[in-house]
Amino acid sequence: MAAGGVEISKSSVVVDRVRDLYPRQGGRDGERRQTKRPSDSDRWLKDGRRDLYQRGEAREGDVGQKRRKCSPVSGERKDQVFPPPLGEKTIVDVGSARKISSEGVVKSTEYVSAVSVTSVKHPFDDLEEGQLEDEQVVQAPNIATSKWCLESPKDEAVHVVRNSRWNRSSLTPESGEFQVDSSDERRSNSSESRSLEPLSSHENSEHELDGRINMDVGEEEFCASDLNDSEVDEAEGGLSMLSGSRDVNEYQKLSKINEGTYGVVYKAKDRKTEEIVALKMIKMNMEDEYGFPLTSLREINILLSCNHPSIVNVKEVVVGNGDSVFMVMEHLEHDLRGVMDRMKQPFSTSEVKCLMIQLLEGLKYLHSNWIIHRDLKPSNLLLNNSGELKICDFGMARQYGSPIKPYTQLVVTQWYRSPELLLGTKEYSTAVDMWSIGCIMGELLSLKPLFRGKSQNDIDQLQQIFAVLGTPSETTWPGFTSLPGSKAKFRKQPYNLLRKKFPAASFTGGPVLSELGFDLLNRLLNVDPEKRLTVDEALNHAWFNEVPLQKSKEFMPTFPSKRN
Numbered sequence: 001m002a003a004g005g006v007e008i009s010k011s012s013v014v015v016d017r018v019r020d021l022y023p024r025q026g027g028r029d030g031e032r033r034q035t036k037r038p039s040d041s042d043r044w045l046k047d048g049r050r051d052l053y054q055r056g057e058a059r060e061g062d063v064g065q066k067r068r069k070c071s072p073v074s075g076e077r078k079d080q081v082f083p084p085p086l087g088e089k090t091i092v093d094v095g096s097a098r099k100i101s102s103e104g105v106v107k108s109t110e111y112v113s114a115v116s117v118t119s120v121k122h123p124f125d126d127l128e129e130g131q132l133e134d135e136q137v138v139q140a141p142n143i144a145t146s147k148w149c150l151e152s153p154k155d156e157a158v159h160v161v162r163n164s165r166w167n168r169s170s171l172t173p174e175s176g177e178f179q180v181d182s183s184d185e186r187r188s189n190s191s192e193s194r195s196l197e198p199l200s201s202h203e204n205s206e207h208e209l210d211g212r213i214n215m216d217v218g219e220e221e222f223c224a225s226d227l228n229d230s231e232v233d234e235a236e237g238g239l240s241m242l243s244g245s246r247d248v249n250e251y252q253k254l255s256k257i258n259e260g261t262y263g264v265v266y267k268a269k270d271r272k273t274e275e276i277v278a279l280k281m282i283k284m285n286m287e288d289e290y291g292f293p294l295t296s297l298r299e300i301n302i303l304l305s306c307n308h309p310s311i312v313n314v315k316e317v318v319v320g321n322g323d324s325v326f327m328v329m330e331h332l333e334h335d336l337r338g339v340m341d342r343m344k345q346p347f348s349t350s351e352v353k354c355l356m357i358q359l360l361e362g363l364k365y366l367h368s369n370w371i372i373h374r375d376l377k378p379s380n381l382l383l384n385n386s387g388e389l390k391i392c393d394f395g396m397a398r399q400y401g402s403p404i405k406p407y408t409q410l411v412v413t414q415w416y417r418s419p420e421l422l423l424g425t426k427e428y429s430t431a432v433d434m435w436s437i438g439c440i441m442g443e444l445l446s447l448k449p450l451f452r453g454k455s456q457n458d459i460d461q462l463q464q465i466f467a468v469l470g471t472p473s474e475t476t477w478p479g480f481t482s483l484p485g486s487k488a489k490f491r492k493q494p495y496n497l498l499r500k501k502f503p504a505a506s507f508t509g510g511p512v513l514s515e516l517g518f519d520l521l522n523r524l525l526n527v528d529p530e531k532r533l534t535v536d537e538a539l540n541h542a543w544f545n546e547v548p549l550q551k552s553k554e555f556m557p558t559f560p561s562k563r564n
């Protein structure tokens with residue numbers, strides 16, 4: 001690093017430490033959010049990498065390329081641009097961005113948000129001391145280096161080791177208190193024998209750890225290789241993810257909202273501020289006595305790093321009795337699945353535009369930051385009575401980039417799963433999310449899932465898709481025949497019949513769609529991922545400029561709450 005440049009902070013544990021000092025609730029957080037969360041959505045699109053690009057500091061070819069072509073789809077394209085290698089060198093960790101003098105003295109520390117970007121070349125290497133202003137801070141999620149970071153999908157659980165705080169005696173729950181079952185206590189006690197050796201001398205000092213993740217699944221799992229001893233020391237406990245976490249009983253449980261695959265979601269109230277929040281209790285992996293699910297770690301890591309109006313805001317992570325862990329999120333009254341299930345009429349065109357724009361803007365933020373959601377579906381889209389839509393459930397999300405490696409294939413709920421995933425590709429990209437967006441758009445317009453294949457039956461799901469969009473061939477989809485599932489005997493259906501489902505006019509009250517609207521839908525639902533629209537292309541589609549224009553959020557319909 002050039003003398004006088006900005007320190008390259010590798011440890012986002014520092015971020016988390018600062019985060020602990022300034023937890024998201026109130027106080028400094030309020031200020032931070034006001035100054036760092038512009039309301040103009042366009043400013044969100046000005047993410048860190050784009051800043052780099054605009055200053056001409058990104059690698060050649062980064063700008064103006066379809067985002068998908070930046071993704072590790074095939075390895076065939078010579079012009080592919082990949083995200084900077086994760087973990088190779090963190091160039092700016094905004095959470096701990098510091099100006100450092102040539103003597104190495106930290107001049108200032110300001111927490112902005114837990115975001116950073118990794119790159120081979122440091123964009124600020126050439127800056128003189130003191131040149132880094134807040135505005136220049138690169139904002140992109142620092143997922144690779146977050147304390148919640150996970151890189152490899154190979155193990156589904158890591159082990160939680162607790163010390164005294166985890167083992168503290170169970171409180172007698174008052175009404176509204178959170179309690180976990182007694183088996184947690186049993187697990188908690190037996191965990192003592194599994195305690196880790198101290199990570200640093202700090203652990204034996206007054207900085208007692210509350211809980212720690214045992215990395216016995218391998219260092220890479222936690223990007224621990226990113227931390228050297230002094231950084232671990234500096235972080236006062238290194239990977240003590242839950243150190244400093246507040247207790248769940250700071251919140252009063254109001255009702256159970258939903259139970260998903262990975263956690264139970266409660267509506268709760270902050271006892272001090274009276275703010276209504278959603279608490280997602282992380283289900284421990286029952287096959288492993290101390291298993292902390294990988295999906296939950298990913299979700300926490302990504303959501304703590306994201307900061308966008310269309311992405312659900314995680315305020316903090318709190319701990320309960322025994323080994324329960326909760327994500328504290330902003331609360332939204334509905335999810336789109338529930339709303340659509342109760343609607344008699346589909347959304348109007350202007351309402352669909354309002355929802356689609358918010359959805360695409362959130363997704364643009366994710367894709368710009370090299371995150372694929374991988375499980376977009378109506379139940380993962382939250383809606384409030386102010387017409388705001390927010391993407392949630394990042395359990396399947398992951399950051400992608402070099403080194404190119406195949407991803408786990410079983411992602412995305414079947415009805416929203418793209419043909420390439422259904423056909424067994426292991427190399428996929430942001431295009432899988434765009435397919436889901438197409439399915440969601442169709443459903444918003446018609447209230448019916450577009451392709452409702454039989455459960456757990458990929459072939460049936462594909463048949464449903466091909467029956468509407470036409471059975472692909474090597475000509476219509478180059479590479480199709482090399483996909484593992486393409487050998488199945490699909491009914492030959494040579495036509496695209498999508499327009500029949502979404503005609504320009506209808507006398508039966510069915511969904512209608514203008515030429516431009518249909519063009520957007522049809523391009524989102526291109527079976528060939530290479531031809532499918534990118535999020536930028538979708539956002540810039542002329543349909544959004546055609547009348548009727550998008551409804552403003554404040555005029556969006558509200559829905560009665562089915563919850564308390």
Ligand SMILES: Nc1ncnc2c1ncn2[C@@H]1O[C@H](COP(=O)(O)OP(=O)(O)OP(=O)(O)O)[C@@H](O)[C@H]1O
Pocket residue numbers: 257258259260261262263264265278280312329330331332333334335379380382392393394395
């Ligand atoms: N912040 C929130 N505010 C209000 N409701 C929420 C919130 N987050 C989640 N929910 C509700 O809880 C449901 C399940 O949440 P989520 O999808 O995060 O859990 P999951 O276990 O990952 O579910 P899945 O089985 O879909 O993977 C959502 O569909 C939504 O109805």
